[in-house]
Amino acid sequence: MSYGALSAEAIQAMNLGAKQGDFYHNTGEGGISSHHLKHGGDLVWQIGTGLFGCRDDNGRFSADDFAKLANLEQVKMIEIKLSQGAKPGHGGVLPKAKITDEIAVIRGISKEHDCVSPPMNPEFSTPLELLSFVSKLRELSGGKPIGIKLCIGNPAEFLCLGKAMIETGVFVDFITVDGAEGGTGAAPVEFSNRLGLMCLEGVYFVNNVLVGLGIRSEIKVIASGKTASGFDIVNKVAFGADMVNAARTFMMSVGCIQSKQCDTNKCPTGIATQDKNRSKAIDVERKAKRVASFQHHTLHSFYELLGAMGLDEVYKLTYNMVKRRTPNGMLESNTHTVPELKTKQLLNDALP
Template identity: 40%
Template sequence: MLTILLVLLLMIMTAPPLLLFYLWRRDRNQREHSVLRNFPILGKLRYMFEKMGPELRQYLFLNDNEAKPFSRNEYEAAVIAGEYKSRIIGFGSERDFDAGGFYLQNALYPTNRNELRIDNSTKVSTWVYELDEDNLFTRKEHLVERDISPYLLTEEDTIIIGKETCREPFYARGLVGQSAMSFGSLGDKAITALSIGLGRAGGTWMNTGEGGLSDYHLKGNVDIICQIGPALFGVRDEDGAFSVEAFKQKSALPQVKALAQGAKTRGGHIDGSKVTEEIARIRHVRVGETIDSPNRFSEFQTHKELLGFIEKLREIGGKPVGIKLVVGNVKDIESLVHEMATYQELADTVGLPLKAALPYVHRLLIEHGLRDRIKLFASGKLITADKVAIALALGADLVNIARGLMFNVGCIQAQVCHTNRCPVGVATTDPKLQRALVVDEKSFRVTNYIISLREGLYNLTAAAGVRSPTELSQEHVIYQEPDGHIRLMHD
């Protein structure tokens, strides 16, 4: 017995040095990494710290406003709104007021709350967290059920898309909805939580992304914008060509309120490990095959052909059809708007980015007499009420949000969305990893986040001295240059 114990002790003592020696020899003789050939141990530590770099920077080294693509403050603002339905901060703003940026001008005599045009007639039943204890080593909180006001637009302020040109116009009672996020890029639990949470909030919508419409998008009673990308997922035949019949089936669904057409300049990508049998069935592709969708449609080559294709979709489906654009070459945009103006029967939804592009296109549409017939969706890091208000004032009719909603179904910005190894079960189709995501709990956070945004938007509306967020305009926005000079947007 003593001999056995001595042998075991010897093995325990010698195992680590032997392992280190093995790793040293292996790295010393490998050919791929120069630093490991000369410094096997230090080189291994270097790669370990490099691998942990994003987490170290996010939690230890960057201040609350530095991280990209979203700072710690931006992330927490979205999560706290969903978890506690709160936007209260302590002590004061951490914004750098010496830097350039957009600001909403407040009125000397703001609008009283009872003067605002809000529809809070029907309450929304949800769950929110209440904090009991928050110390360095302990954190306790509990869920409570609450009936909250939805902060919907009144009937007179409702945004109507395709009012004069579509058999079935789209009525939007809120100004904020979900931007394009595909099933496949996100797992079924994340899509389900988003659908149920948005449906519970009411007055909002979810964009399916180019991955097409899945059963999970339809889990909640939420309005759907069904997106069609260049790969035509879900509306194509076996050869990948556009299928009128498949398109008719999708557009005939009552929850589908509008259709959107868009493409990425780099094309789309989904790793084969994410393409399950279910995703393959929905997208009409092969199981396990990596998908690289084109960066443009082959169905049209000119502005006139583009508008003709959109008109075809609108005529078949009877619902509004939108164009998703990134404004780069201003001459191209001018040419497109000019073609729209001559294409008198077209009146659809247009999705565009913010700041420089948004006021430019807003003005361009006014000059060509199209502004009343086209609705502008703005998107691009608009995850808090102040950013939404600025976008609306710059010319947007409606706003799309993706990341703020992802945060509220559990995203921690691990930045491994493309690998199918999302540690919190959001951007993965792996059932084991999706176990982390509790659909019911996350759906309530989605509800709280959207309603909190709408409530904050009405607070800013009152501060600006108007009665509805639909009345925010460029006269309410100022831009501060880095040198302190102020520019009025309407000038």
């Protein structure tokens, strides 16, 4: 949820809410603005294909600019966005109407036309090149966690990344698995409806591959995609996630009514607009309390569900504890349909 796509007030409300609730705030691909820094909430700096915040005049990676922001105390992790669930294969789009002088400076872009991020990162095109870029960011940031975000499409491509990590000994610190169900009001409908694996399918696949390759302990898995309730967290953790992100529901906590006019600069609630007459409707202090409250109560619900399942630790939640009802009315566990791999099983011939 970038500054540019969202208003300054919405960004501030989310960051202040994150600070009050003691959780992190992902910048989205639009770079780090003064509005992200004003209240001191922890940040995950997302670097998209446009490299906003760390790009030179030719649109290529600028090590100096990256190091300046990455070493800010408030930046806790750095996430390289490969693709997003709402529109895999498309870069982000910021319409010209929403590009203010401030946003043009933060992103290093022109105000004269729409800002369209390229579909792929210009700094790498193979798994080995990606891992080399990860090493570079890790060094420049003083050793901060470096991860990737993607929506799983072709499974073989992810397996190639796993193979490259084993060959080089360079691991990403975390993988954020975005689900195809994730969405913004600005995504092309055909892309948001038809491309990519859903979050649970993607998380299960990624976790299974990392276990099968014997590298699960090196990498945290973060699930991202339509998280709205305590049960959504139960489900995602059971399918293999260590952590869970939520985006759209935090927009709702700030007041989004899902009118899906995010790309028009006429957001009726002042969230997805750069029109000051609209964004001034957001009372930052009041909305921040709602952001923190949504997090608090959703987690409370999660822990209540966990307790009702007889569990006293999150890690005891396993894949086969979540049942589903088949079309013929029978209950079955998830392992019934897709078997779980054992540690390093992908490295030998004993495949299921």
